Amino acid sequence: MNLDKQFSVHPENATVWRGQPTVLNCAIGSGPDATISWQKDGGPLPNSNRYHLLKNQLLITDVTDEDAGSYRCKATNSHANRTRFSHEGRLQVEEYPADLEPGILPVSDQRHIAVPAGGTLVMPCPVTGWPRPRLIWQFSQPGERTSELEETDEVLIRRNVDLQQEGVYTCSVEGNSDLFKTFNVVITEPVKITVPPVSKQTIRAGTVRFNCTAVGRPAPTITWYKDGKPLAVAGRIVVLPSTDGKRMELLIRSLTSEDAGVYQCFAQNPTSSASAWATLNVTGVSAAAPTGVQCWPAGARAVAVRWPKVNADVMAYTVQITTPGGTSLPGQPVIGIEEIISVAEPLTPYGFQVRAYIKSSSTNKNVASDMSESVMCQGQGVPIKLARQGDDILVSWKQFADQTPGVLQWILQYKAENSSDEHNVTLDKGVTNHTIKVPSEEPLQVRVLGTRMIPWLHQNLTLVPWTSTTIAIHAPDGGEVTAVPEDVEVTDVKAREFTVRWRCEESELSLETYTYMVCTRKVDGNEECMESRSKSIRIDKLSPSTEYEVRVQARIPARMAVGEFSKPIHIRTQAEGTKRFENLSYTMVNTSALRVSWNSLPDKYTIHYSNELTLPINQWPSVDTVGNTVVLTGLDLTKELYVMVTGYEPLGHSQILNIPELQYWFTPTGVQVTWRGQGPRIVRYSQNLTQSLDLWHTINVTTNSVHISGLEPDLTTYVMVVAPGPSARNQVVNILPRPPDQSSYYLSIGIGCGVVLICLLAAAAVCIWRRRKRSHSPV
Template sequence: REKGQLICRASGTPKPTINWAMNGIPIENSPEDPNRKVEGDTIIFEEVQTGSSAVYQCNASNEYGYLLSNAFVNVLSETPRVLTPANKVYQVIRNNHALLDCSSFGSPIPKITWFKDSQSSTLEGDPYLLHENGTLEIYVAQALNSGKYICVARNTLGIAENHVYLEVKEPTRILKQPKYKVAQRNRNVVFECKVKHDPTLIPIMIWLKDNGELPDDERFLVDSDSLTITDVTENDAGTYTCIMNTSLDHDSASAELTVVEQPDPPTDLELTDMKPRSVQLTWIPGDEHNSPIHKFVIQYTDSLHDHGHWHNLTHVPGSKTTAHLQLSPYVHYTFRVLALNAVGLSDPSNPSHMYKTNPAAPEENPSGVKGFGTEHDNLMILWKPMSGLQANGPGLQYKVMWRQKDVDKNWTSVTVANVSKFMVSGTPTFTPYEVKVQAINNNGIGPDPAVVTGHSGEDLPVQAPDIVQVLVLNSTLAEVNWEPVPPKTVRGHLKGYKVYYWRERSLHKHNPHRVEQQLLTFSGNKSHGMLPGLQPYSLYLFNVRVYNGKGEGPASSNLQFETPEGVPGRPSFLRITNSNLDSLTLEWGPPNDRNGHLTGYTLKYQPVNNSNDLGPMEELALPANKTSITLPNLKYSTRYKFYFNAKTGQGAGPVITEEAVTIMDEGKCFTHTALASKTGPSLCSPLKDSPPLYGCLLLLLCSVHPAAPAFGNVSSSMGEDGMLISWEYWGAEKHVYVEYIVKNDNKEWQKEYVNGSQAYVLKGLKEGLSYRVRVVAKGHDNQAVLHQSEEVLVTVPAMPSRQVDIATQGWFIGLMCAIALLILILLIICFIKRNKGGKYPVKEKEDAHTDPEFQPMKEDDCTFGEYSDTEDHKPLKGSRTPSNGTVHRDSSDDSLVDYGGGDGQFNEDGSFIGQYSGKSSIRETAGGHERSEAPSPVNTTTMNSFV
């Protein structure tokens, strides 16, 4: 049903005539076909049918000749076929276009339609584009486009479909690109290249250097997301690119590495423009090594005064290559230059030629001049010595000058050399002096030196502070005032005042102890000071002294003051000594630091439940002379928290706390029958207002424990490490012990300290013995037992001895195997010996000379004769010796004479012939008599083994 044309173009002169033929018959004579139309040189086919298949000839002719051309028109009829492989998987990166192929064949040409997943609508329009060849294109693929696609090819003859799959992958992206690096030589560099890719794709990281492969060098370490270069060299500089490849896409990023180092040293130092006190220095800079030079440092050495030691002279910016140097007199200069960049200093350049300057008078004087005394009658003048460079010439000396300030007008002087100090003796104590030091050399004197004021030596102060007073501010603070001493009596630099004070005693009779002396220093010319941290209700003594650089002066007279009452310290202890059903007894001790007269105590307490919530607070005021109290009407089996402190007239002191538990006890009741007795005291007493009772009186006696039990059940169990003892304990005492003793033993109880636990393992108990065990709680003195558990009797089982099963021991099994092997070897040897002689007729000859009723057999199965007959099959067991008691000798002892009486005889070849014919033998076995017929005469051919 398709259209088609056959065209036959021909040219010639005159113009050729076109004639058509079909299958060799002119087309006009061929069967008429309504779907075929001839128009000159063209045949037009409309909706061809299968019958339209034929060979068409085109004949182009004119008067000069003709040309023929054949064409075969084949009209196909084929159902559709999809040529694209089934279940093909297409993978594309998100945001890229996807092409899904659907190559088909059929006649008529199939029409292609596409479907996705289970959708019934065809895929048309954005984002899909269907090409004429059946390919489906998705402009911008997204994750939602992933899935199964169905390609359907159909024509009038049938339909065919194919399934393909599209997977849209996430693109590969470099999240953290490598950054530009500047590294010093011999350092390490790390380029990071963190990549995100689709997890279903396998990534491959590749690093390039300058668009080529990395050098084959172990210094280049490639990791999953980084490149590390160790011990960087200048050759490592360049551009590094990380490329992340997957099977679908890739991404890349680059960064540059610049390797820097210290610059090379300058070269070609040259001195020009040389003058007496200056010179021009020039040089050529070295390689900067990728880091600009910031400055040049010029150094010098003085071979005259300090040879070999280089000193910085000056520096110039890195853009300059010359420096104008100012020089000192009397120096032999040698210069060198260093370059500095961001990495550091270069190596020094080669030194320049030496340049010498002429000597001159000093241009400066010694520095650091000062005067002070080391003793009360001297003055030490000290200065910093000048260097050879500062001396400006040979013959350096120092002129030391001094005079008493405001007293002397003229200077006293002395000239010294090679020293840095001078002592002036015989000076008055702590007197101001003016001093100065001047430099001198062979070329002249230095400038006029500066004047420095110093003092001669100090001595101890001679006067104590006067008019000393004290003002008590509160129970812990006092202020001390004094009149400063006259400056002349200080006899030195006034450093300040010192106050010595100490607690002489407490004003309370219970605290008479004395505290060591304390010191407070007040620097400068002070006239008062504060004494903090005093003990309340105490007597203090103190004195004041002035001090200078030499030491302290005399002390003022001791004065005393009393501190008022303060709040007391913490009570020395608080403990619960008795725990009853509904009451608790508390004991306490007064504070060690009462700090006044105690006016009483305050006790507060409140219950605490299992969730540690606090109940209502109760408060009691207790007198000062009381040391214990019993709190009644408490709740049984309840924990209480106590707060306790002491009070003076100034207030309450700090609080101490304690906790205790009341525990319920049911008590024990029992009956007792009292019998009246005329001869002894009666348990029956007459009741009030009633006649006496004689006979039996039933009394109900109830025993109630004065204190609730602190211990509950005590249990024991035997473990690998020892006997485990566990118990319940509700007491407040912390000193708990486990005591044990061997049953029926009169020795002392042994005890083990528990340390707050409620279980303990007793180790070292002897096997098979019984022990009495109990748990006790002791008071704070570790002596009095306040609580004790019930005793339990524990027995340490005797461990059964380990029975060794000999059948499972390795040595026994080995021994048995060795014995079995030995027996096997013996049996093999016996078997070999028994078969040693073969089938010789001599054995039958032996048997013929014996009583046929008694065939001799060796008692030992293994001692067969040399000619034992293996064909007799005699049983080894139950054999008997002959009745006459004769035992045959070994076959090795027999001779041919023994066989002479028989019927047999020797042939010429020495064999026994004919002696076995017609013989029979009878042998007796353990089971009865067995009779066997002798064999027929043996064929000579079978007897070759006997020759």
């Protein structure tokens, strides 16, 4: 806390025209900011609404002769208990000028103003010029049209402001369109924690949740602290936000003794902050954590974890895995002291911790120990393929490289069998095969390592498997091409183009260069072929909504040799226009979310949605997705909702999907009507539209559905649902006559068929009886 000894800016002597505005400046360094007040001729300022205190400035509008005099400013830092006075500056007032061009006097105002609700909003726009120019004020609320205000003052003041005063204010000089100022005003509300965290006591190895709900304007951000320090959110500790962003739930899994402490949620926006705290007490009989945990890579997607046996009556161990993204994954119980863990991502570091479950001699219950120290390992050892041509062994890992992007470097290792003398060959990230000399009578052991980080993660590679060159296949020598492309697939299908991809293992194990011929043919047309040097190609200039046959052939250009074509596959291109979005539909998820889906191949789409159909589409909220379905959250489903899907390449959009407020279905005794939103409703219905509304049948309900019975099935039913209150919106649905009930028709057919069947069975029984009677009668 301090206040500088000298002012950095003092009021200066100035001469101003009568009737014009003027400004005096004053500034001093202070921490926190000093309180600035002004004095005139050694006393307080005159009580006049023409005097306006701005930040480090005194603005005087419509200067008169009484404003002449000496001015100085007074700076007070109450925290430092210090006060400073500036030098005096003398203001002289002269007669009106003969002519003065209009202009806006520069003042140190804010163009982006945040004002607390109930506070005072001050927007200075002092105008110079003679004759005095007229000032015009305009105001526009968010999403509304601009309107002209009645005020023409050079300082626009709004007291006791609320949300109705939020928006954009503009002052401009009439007849001079280039002279204007704009103020963006946001009304703020202080941060409040409405649901603070509650202190808890939880047993070791359990799960605990702390909730923290905060409101404010702008919406506050919530962060968590433990014992006064920022909480590291990763692994077992995650923060789960609610859909509206107001609640941040702190979730801690697999509790340990170290998790006990004081947890504080801190909510803050640019203008205010608030905090609340709770304590966590971790209980239960203590048990020491396993020590000496180690890990080794055991394959591209496998890690071996080992630990010494705990000197206690251990019932089981669990190995907890922490993913690179910080997600904590508890493992299954293990009886021994070793486990081979399969990881999802190869060449990616994972954290491993071990917990023991020990039988307590005092309580005869299983007690969870604390977690061990975390150790880090990643899968290692790349799957390879070997091919021999003479004394050359081609080692290839192309398939793995294609499936595992982001590798920065490879190391090929080889050694003689029954030897520990390893040789390393470091290769660039783009290399996917390498040839080594290996006489057939002297086989080698080979393996390939990869890394996604530099420097490499230091690991014990004892368990990473080797591959013997004795299993190498023999590469073909000359002659025909035996390679046939496999796993041909068509992806990224659009109306006029698609991508073809395939595999060809034999080409990866060959020293020769392969190319590929990709042929497409309309089911009823000619075949067109294109050559590719890679194992994918983009085919364009296709016809929309057309079925194509696709096949791929391997070639060796140096020998002008070709192989057999792959088995043909069939694919249909997309339709252009709105047909791409056929069967656009929705399903409700909860009271503020729904899932929108459409019948189209997964691709990039933008989903626009709004409760206001008249709003321009570029002002609708939107989300992007890569797929053909998306969940929209944070919706106001108490009103009609409009949804439109936009697709790209080519650009097109769906019809607007109207998601109604009311839905209905027929029941055996009437019709069930449901609506979105909670709270009491007044339901009115009639089957005579010309009838006065006060004569309609009325039902008061407190749920979001109603069953209406006693209706004439051949007439249309008109239903209106109204929420109580003078400004409530009506929700209306017209229910068409009930579809014909065919049950009596089918019942008649069923009864008729049954009677015929009974008659046939009776006739057959009579015939059988007569035959038996004749067989027993004497001849």
